[in-house]
Amino acid sequence: MVDSKALDRHVRAARPKYDAELRRWVEIPSISLLPERRPDIQRCAEAAAKTVIALGGTAEVIETRGNPVVVGRFASDRKHPTATIYNHLDVQPAEGAAWKRDPFKLSIEGDRYYARGATDDKGPALSVLHAAVFARQADVPLNIQFIWELEEEIGSPSFDGFMQKHAKSLRTDVVVVSDTVWLAPGKPVVSTGLRGLQGATLRLETGTEDVHSGLTGGAARNPMVELCNLIAALHDGGTGKIHIQGFYDDVVKPTRAELASFSRCGFSLPRFKKVYGLASLRSKDPLEVMQAIWARPTLEVHGIAGGYQGRGIKTIVPPFAEAKVSLRLVPNQTPAKALELLRAEVKRLNPDVVVHGESALAPFRGNSTGALGDVAVQALRFGFGKSPAFVREGGSIGAVVTLERHLKCPIQLIGLSLPDHGYHAPNEYFDWGQAAGGMKTFAKYFELLPAALRGR
């Protein structure tokens, strides 16, 4: 039995260490999208391995065809079951004037930790790590293993290769992926599904350089306009409906039970709008919104490169335009088929547009019931005093499906981040309340797990 007082003391005592380690981790700009950050990725992996070793575990930095993976271990006994925690230590880029602080310096303001990667996903990773230290000290009969990836933000291109090679040595009874977001402060969730992703660029070249729109306009093809025509044919931004032939064929609608679970989960439309700074949404009906973000595919245009972006207008016809798009996918869609359908539709609409596939992540559908579900509920109730809601998550974590396929064990999604923390947004932060509650939650989770696994 985890001694609650001892745990409280452990958590309080861990804080200075937690702060220092988080600082070390977040101040390494481990941006996987930028090739020039490759040395920082390596440094981050090594720093994380060092942290595990300093806390009494063992750790290795395992090379892959891409970025390395850090594997940490707090071993108990080979006879005991094993739990594996997945986090990622790479981060999104952090440019732009909206950042009020240096994104790669940790600013501790009260209980808040401001930095790129603080909540996505370095802070949560460190919380679970401290819970493992406690479980080890409390002699919980469980081997605890960490898999920390450094390519999550670019769609985990090397993770499948890594798992293929190392699945045997990573044998485990359960995986917890801790990279998801609560509904709100005080409203934890256990996520039972993730959307997949198929990224793409749609590029149209019509010339070799900027040309004068007076001298050529009317005869010259305008790649910006043609891309707008194409995107409008693919997607209605008003309704969110996607016009790609066959695209919805494999979509499995949420069950009635799942919709009921959505309805009573405590999702608040005004809060959702406030947290993300969205003045209006495509729908005013909360259940519609939940379905739109958790259980339906999307087509997003993230930006259109090319042409003039500065002040005012510049009267040129640009030589190319490139739309950066992605499709979020739901069970049972697959990225490969989605990309193929997109290609075919683009070819029908404008054969000169070149479709280049980017990150691909399969959607995930998990289970909310049974002994493991109960352990998650009890652990979160212990850590935060609240029962979680079982809902889906709109984001994508490519590693989840890979872990499931190679390790052939149940996957649970128990995150510690709040919507306010700003996943992928400027001024990202994590907070001590979630960090401390997370330590307690996972300490309890590790305590309850052996019995639950025996009972399966």
Added chain:
Amino acid sequence: MVDSKALDRHVRAARPKYDAELRRWVEIPSISLLPERRPDIQRCAEAAAKTVIALGGTAEVIETRGNPVVVGRFASDRKHPTATIYNHLDVQPAEGAAWKRDPFKLSIEGDRYYARGATDDKGPALSVLHAAVFARQADVPLNIQFIWELEEEIGSPSFDGFMQKHAKSLRTDVVVVSDTVWLAPGKPVVSTGLRGLQGATLRLETGTEDVHSGLTGGAARNPMVELCNLIAALHDGGTGKIHIQGFYDDVVKPTRAELASFSRCGFSLPRFKKVYGLASLRSKDPLEVMQAIWARPTLEVHGIAGGYQGRGIKTIVPPFAEAKVSLRLVPNQTPAKALELLRAEVKRLNPDVVVHGESALAPFRGNSTGALGDVAVQALRFGFGKSPAFVREGGSIGAVVTLERHLKCPIQLIGLSLPDHGYHAPNEYFDWGQAAGGMKTFAKYFELLPAALRGR
């Protein structure tokens, strides 16, 4: 009678001076679009006035509510008629990797003068200036006056105010605007029409900052997608057709005589494509292309700001998107009505999109016949050995309509630039052949003008 040999000597002798003056002028980055270049605008005006004075004329830099205007004079006698030459000394921005040389250092390579502003419009201005010097020395009975604007590239916002205040002292019998482009080397034109312009930004704000497309996508409005929907509803990039209610109502089609003049002007479709680096056009029919660029309105999207522009994709929903667009207008459309119709259509299609009007320039329709037309033909034949074609120009020069309204005199459009010179494009250049031919052309023009004006 202009002595041809004396003129040839004059032109040859002028070259070192021409080179030095052009260097002085183009190395001042007089970019009217960028407010931080205001001191350079002033420097450029003063440098130009100094050049006139050094060449024996008088000059003043006249302040306006915006950028100054340089007025230069080579006076003969009050009884003699006056010809006024309009050029502009402000330039387009010059950023981007496509520039192979510093755009604000003059690179003389053989007969070519590479620099931003070399052909648009500093090089031609200097050519005509040297022609005026010769006419003065040859005692041609004509007062020659220069109006050099420094706001042409931003739509001449202060030029109307300037003309209103100074029209009386600028009284003239004819204005030649020298800011147009030939059909090809050896194919001079006299332009009988200009398109107008109405610029605008279409801005849609749907949030306050980047949000995660997994966590919000589907429910969050995507401003990029909605702008694409809007633009597609306004404009078909395939055909060039514009879907704004009432937009074509005032368009006057070219006359049969004008179309015949287009047909025999020597326009070459392969050359047009080659010069502007355009692999394919909206039409393969030369007359269609000429009408599209000279006699029909357009809607161009110059760029869409907002969102992610970097490598790969970044899975965010951006908080805003802003399309930079312009409408080229033809007689008898007006910028004010075009903007009003655009606003109304946008409001119908997406009332959340804010339309902000940018530069506005009226279209122009001139006359190709009569004594003045003959002078232009003879002058170009003298200067370049070729008769000009009478065609229209697809670009816009706001000052033309302003000059016509305030000075109530005929306006002729006689340019010296070649398509290859790259108006508004990277690696802009001018060449000595056009500069020297231009000096001869305008010397002849000034010689023939007094008689032609008397004969009117």
